[in-house]
Amino acid sequence: MTEVADFVRENRERFRAELFEFLEIPSISTDSEHGADVDRCAGWLASRLEEVGLEGVEVEETDGNPVVVADHRVAAEAPTVLVYGHYDVQPPDPVDEWVSPAFEPSVRDGRVYARGATDDKGQVYMHVKALEARLREEAGLPVNVKLVLEGEEEVGSPNLEPFLRENRERLDCDAVVISDTGMFARDVPSVTVGLRGMVYQEITFRGPSSDLHSGLYGGTVVNPANALAETLAQLKDDDRRITIPGFYEDVREMTDEERETVETLPFDEEDYRQEVGVRQLGGEAGRSTLERAWFRPTLDVNGLVSGYTGEGAKTVLPSRATAKLSMRLVPDQDPARVQENFQWYVRALAPDEVDVDLQGHHGARPWAADPEGPVFRAASEALEEAFGREPVFVRNGGSIPIVPLFEELFEAPVLLLGFGLPGANLHAPNEWFDLEMYELGIETVARLYDHVAEREA
Amino acid sequence: MTEVADFVRENRERFRAELFEFLEIPSISTDSEHGADVDRCAGWLASRLEEVGLEGVEVEETDGNPVVVADHRVAAEAPTVLVYGHYDVQPPDPVDEWVSPAFEPSVRDGRVYARGATDDKGQVYMHVKALEARLREEAGLPVNVKLVLEGEEEVGSPNLEPFLRENRERLDCDAVVISDTGMFARDVPSVTVGLRGMVYQEITFRGPSSDLHSGLYGGTVVNPANALAETLAQLKDDDRRITIPGFYEDVREMTDEERETVETLPFDEEDYRQEVGVRQLGGEAGRSTLERAWFRPTLDVNGLVSGYTGEGAKTVLPSRATAKLSMRLVPDQDPARVQENFQWYVRALAPDEVDVDLQGHHGARPWAADPEGPVFRAASEALEEAFGREPVFVRNGGSIPIVPLFEELFEAPVLLLGFGLPGANLHAPNEWFDLEMYELGIETVARLYDHVAEREA
Numbered sequence: 001m002t003e004v005a006d007f008v009r010e011n012r013e014r015f016r017a018e019l020f021e022f023l024e025i026p027s028i029s030t031d032s033e034h035g036a037d038v039d040r041c042a043g044w045l046a047s048r049l050e051e052v053g054l055e056g057v058e059v060e061e062t063d064g065n066p067v068v069v070a071d072h073r074v075a076a077e078a079p080t081v082l083v084y085g086h087y088d089v090q091p092p093d094p095v096d097e098w099v100s101p102a103f104e105p106s107v108r109d110g111r112v113y114a115r116g117a118t119d120d121k122g123q124v125y126m127h128v129k130a131l132e133a134r135l136r137e138e139a140g141l142p143v144n145v146k147l148v149l150e151g152e153e154e155v156g157s158p159n160l161e162p163f164l165r166e167n168r169e170r171l172d173c174d175a176v177v178i179s180d181t182g183m184f185a186r187d188v189p190s191v192t193v194g195l196r197g198m199v200y201q202e203i204t205f206r207g208p209s210s211d212l213h214s215g216l217y218g219g220t221v222v223n224p225a226n227a228l229a230e231t232l233a234q235l236k237d238d239d240r241r242i243t244i245p246g247f248y249e250d251v252r253e254m255t256d257e258e259r260e261t262v263e264t265l266p267f268d269e270e271d272y273r274q275e276v277g278v279r280q281l282g283g284e285a286g287r288s289t290l291e292r293a294w295f296r297p298t299l300d301v302n303g304l305v306s307g308y309t310g311e312g313a314k315t316v317l318p319s320r321a322t323a324k325l326s327m328r329l330v331p332d333q334d335p336a337r338v339q340e341n342f343q344w345y346v347r348a349l350a351p352d353e354v355d356v357d358l359q360g361h362h363g364a365r366p367w368a369a370d371p372e373g374p375v376f377r378a379a380s381e382a383l384e385e386a387f388g389r390e391p392v393f394v395r396n397g398g399s400i401p402i403v404p405l406f407e408e409l410f411e412a413p414v415l416l417l418g419f420g421l422p423g424a425n426l427h428a429p430n431e432w433f434d435l436e437m438y439e440l441g442i443e444t445v446a447r448l449y450d451h452v453a454e455r456e457a
Numbered sequence: 458m459t460e461v462a463d464f465v466r467e468n469r470e471r472f473r474a475e476l477f478e479f480l481e482i483p484s485i486s487t488d489s490e491h492g493a494d495v496d497r498c499a500g501w502l503a504s505r506l507e508e509v510g511l512e513g514v515e516v517e518e519t520d521g522n523p524v525v526v527a528d529h530r531v532a533a534e535a536p537t538v539l540v541y542g543h544y545d546v547q548p549p550d551p552v553d554e555w556v557s558p559a560f561e562p563s564v565r566d567g568r569v570y571a572r573g574a575t576d577d578k579g580q581v582y583m584h585v586k587a588l589e590a591r592l593r594e595e596a597g598l599p600v601n602v603k604l605v606l607e608g609e610e611e612v613g614s615p616n617l618e619p620f621l622r623e624n625r626e627r628l629d630c631d632a633v634v635i636s637d638t639g640m641f642a643r644d645v646p647s648v649t650v651g652l653r654g655m656v657y658q659e660i661t662f663r664g665p666s667s668d669l670h671s672g673l674y675g676g677t678v679v680n681p682a683n684a685l686a687e688t689l690a691q692l693k694d695d696d697r698r699i700t701i702p703g704f705y706e707d708v709r710e711m712t713d714e715e716r717e718t719v720e721t722l723p724f725d726e727e728d729y730r731q732e733v734g735v736r737q738l739g740g741e742a743g744r745s746t747l748e749r750a751w752f753r754p755t756l757d758v759n760g761l762v763s764g765y766t767g768e769g770a771k772t773v774l775p776s777r778a779t780a781k782l783s784m785r786l787v788p789d790q791d792p793a794r795v796q797e798n799f800q801w802y803v804r805a806l807a808p809d810e811v812d813v814d815l816q817g818h819h820g821a822r823p824w825a826a827d828p829e830g831p832v833f834r835a836a837s838e839a840l841e842e843a844f845g846r847e848p849v850f851v852r853n854g855g856s857i858p859i860v861p862l863f864e865e866l867f868e869a870p871v872l873l874l875g876f877g878l879p880g881a882n883l884h885a886p887n888e889w890f891d892l893e894m895y896e897l898g899i900e901t902v903a904r905l906y907d908h909v910a911e912r913e914a
C-alpha cells in the first residue's frame with residue numbers, strides 16, 4: 001500500500017488543481033442568489049465521480065438542492081461503505097476580512113485558503129481521489145462504495161432525510177463514513193466519537209411602527225434594542241449557566257473515563273487562547289476548556305442588528321431589534337424540547353411593551369458513538385499506517401445534524417474521520433485546509449477500505 | 458399686514474417649487490460620500506438669498522462644511538435679529554421604508570414628503586421667503602437681519618463654535634431666532650422654551666481575533682455580543698431608571714408651575730400611542746409621558762450590530778459587537794461629566810475577557826429659556842396674528858447643541874419658533890412638512906420683525 005502514497009505524490013499537482021476548481025464554485029446554500037452556483041457545483045462533482053470510474057453516478061433532484069449519488073458495487077458478499085459529505089458552503093461574510101478572495105483558492109504556507117476548503121469540499125474531494133487511487137489498481141476496491149453528497153448541510157439538510165428514506169434500499173450499507181470533522185492537532189490523527197446538537201433561533205422585538213427621533217420620543221416608549229439586550233442578558237446567570245428552566249435536566253455529565261481521556265490529550269490552554277485570539281478564555285464556571293467545548297451546552301448570540309449601523313451618529317430610536325442565537329446541545333438534550341422551553345421563556349422575559357417574533361431555524365440532535373465496533377478499529381489501523389501514529393478518540397463541539405439520522409436509518413455505525421486542523425477558520429474569514437492533510441487523508445481513506453473488508457468480512 | 462398672507466398665497470406654487478428644489482439636494486452631513494452635495498446645497502441657498510435682495514451674502518469655508526451667511530442692515534439704531542438654521546440633513550436609512558424616495562419631494566394630503574422637509578430645510582426656507590415678502594415692500598424690513606445657515610447640525614456642529622467666535626462682531630445681535638422645532642399640535646402655535654442635551658457614545662466589545670465557528674469554540678470564549686447585551690442591560694434598573702452612578706444628581710425636578718402648564722396642554726395619551734405605533738407606552742416608573750419626554754433624561758440604544766445579519770442562519774461566534782447609544786440630558790446635567798461617568802461605568806461592567814473600545818460622538822448641553830423677555834412677547838403676538846390663537850410655551854425632548862452657545866456668545870435671548878407638526882418623522886423614513894404650516898410660518902416670521910422692532914426699540 002505504499003504505492004497509494006506514491007500515487008498521491010505523483011499526482012499532487014493535478015489533485016490540487018482539481019480541488020481548487022471545486023473551491024472556485026460559490027455554492028452557498030443559505031443565499032438563494034447562489035442557486036445556480038449550487039446546481040453547477042453538483043454537476044461538476046458528478047462529472048469528477050464518473051471520470052474516476054464510479055458507477056451509478058446520478059444528480060438527484062430534491063425539493064431543494066440536488067444530491068449527488070454514486071452506487072459502485074464490486075461483489076454482493078463484500079461489505080458496503082456509504083460515504084456522506086456536502087458540497088455546499090457557508091457565506092463568506094465578512095468579505096472584507098479575507099486576505100485573498102473566498103472563492104479564489106490561494107496557497108500560502110502549505111495551506112489552501114478558500115471558503116469550503118476544510119468544510120467540506122476538501123474532505124469530500126479526498127474521498128473522490130482515494131477512490132481514483134483504488135480504482136486504477138488491478139486489485140481495485142475490496143468493498144462496495146456508495147456516495148451521498150448533498151448541497152444543504154449548511155442550512156440544516158432539510159431535504160436529506162426524505163431523500164434517504166426514499167432511497168433506503170438503494171443506499172443500504174454496513175458502515176457510514178463522514179469526513180467533516182477535524183484532527184485534535186497536526187500530529188494527532190483523530191476519530192470523532194461525539195457531537196453537540198443545536199437549536200438555532202431568530203428573535204425580533206418590535207416597538208414603534210417606524211424608527212423614531214430619539215430626542216422627541218426618547219423616554220416615552222420602550223426601545224426594542226434596549227429590551228432585546230435586557231432579555232438576552234437574562235438568558236445566563238453570573239456563573240454563565242443558562243437560565244432557561246429545565247435546560248440542564250437532560251445533560252449527561254462527563255464520565256470519569258471521559259475525563260481521564262480528555263486529561264491525557266496534548267492540550268495547551270495558552271496555545272488555544274492564542275489560536276482564538278482572545279485576551280482570556282472564559283465560559284461556564286467550574287469547567288475546563290475541553291469540557292466546555294465537548295460536554296457542555298452553550299447559548300451564543302450569532303448576530304445582532306438594530307437601528308443605525310452606518311458611519312457616524314444617527315439619533316434614532318429603532319422600531320425593531322433582531323438577534324440570531326444558537327444553543328449547542330449535548331446528550332441527552334432534545335432539540336424540540338429545548339426550543340419549546342426557550343420560546344416560552346423569551347416571551348415570558350420580554351417586556352409587555354414590545355411584540356415578540358420568534359423563528360426557529362435548523363436544529364440537530366446531539367450524538368455520541370460506541371467506539372468499540374469493528375469500523376472504529378479499521379479506522380484506527382488505517383490512520384496509524386498513514387500517519388505512523390495511533391489515533392485518539394475525541395469529541396467535537398460542532399453539529400452534524402444527520403449523523404444520528406444515518407445511524408438510525410441504516411442501523412449502521414457512523415465513522416467520523418476528519419482531517420481539518422485546529423484554527424482552520426470554518427464558517428469564518430480565511431478558511432484553509434492543510435495540503436499535507438489532504439494527501440494523508442486520501443491515503444488513509446484508500447487504506448481504510450482494506451481494513452473494513454477484513455474486519456467486516 | 459394681511460398683504461403678507463396675500464403675497465404668500467399668490468406665490469404659493471413658486472414658493473413650493475423652490476423648496477422642493479432645496480429638498481432634492483442630498484446634503485447628508487454624516488456621510489462623507491455626500492460632501493459634494495453639501496457644497497452644492499450651500500451654493501444653491503446663497504443664490505436664493507441674493508435673489509430676494511439680501512446683502513452681504515457669503516459662502517464661508519470652515520474646516521468642515523461651509524456656512525452660508527447674510528448681513529443685511531437697514532438702520533444702525535434698529536434692533537438686529539440673527540437667524541440660525543441648517544441646510545444639512547440626516548441619512549435616509551432605512552431607505553426601503555420610504556413610500557416615495559427621500560430626495561424626490563412628493564406632495565400627499567397637503568404635506569411634502571422628503572428628507573429634511575421639516576428638519577430643517579422647510580423651516581430655513583420659510584425665513585428666506587419671509588424676507589422676500591418684506592424686502593419687496595416699500596416699507597421694507599424694520600430690523601437688521603443676519604443669517605447663519607450651517608451644514609453640520611446633524612453631526613453636532615463641530616465647526617460652528619469657532620466660526621461664531623471668529624465672526625462675533627460681524628454677527629452681533631439683539632435676539633437669535635431659530636426655526637428647528639415643532640408645534641405642540643396642528644392648531645396650537647408654540648414657542649419652545651426648553652431642550653434636552655445629549656451624550657452620544659459608540660461601544661465596541663472585542664473578543665476573538667476573528668469570527669469563530671460557534672460549534673467548535675462555543676462555550677470556551679466569552680461571546681462579545683452576549684457580553685455587550687449583558688452590559689447594556691445593566692445600564693437600567695427594573696424601574697427603567699439609569700444606573701450610572703451620580704446620573705440623576707444634577708437633574709432639576711419639574712416645578713409645580715411647569716407641572717401645571719404641562720397638565721393644561723391638549724395632550725391625548727392614546728393619540729400619542731397611535732402616532733408612534735406602539736402596543737403600549739412605557740418608560741421611567743412614576744412619570745407621565747410629557748414629563749418623560751421633556752423633563753427626564755434617557756438612555757437609548759440607537760444601533761446594534763454583530764456577527765451575521767443576513768438571510769438565514771450562520772453559526773458564527775462573532776469577533777466583536779458594537780452599540781451606538783445616546784443619553785438625552787436635562788438641566789443641569791453636564792455632558793462632559795455624564796460621558797466620563799458612563800465610560801468609567803461601562804468599563805467596570807464589561808467582563809474581563811473582552812476588550813472595550815469607547816468612542817464619543819457629539820454632545821449637547823441641555824437648555825431652558827427665561828420666557829419673560831420682549832422677544833418671547835413679540836413672538837406670541839406674531840403667532841397669535843397669523844394663527845388667530847394664543848401660543849403655548851412648550852419644551853422639546855430633542856437637542857439643538859448650539860442654542861446654549863448662541864445665548865452665551867451673543868448675550869442675547871434665543872427664540873425657538875418652530876412649525877413642524879407631531880409625527881413628522883424627523884430622522885426617520887417618510888419625513889414630511891405640512892405646506893399650510895410652511896405658509897403660516899412665512900407669515901409669522903414676516904410679522905415678527907415688526908413686533909421685535911416695537912418691543913426692542
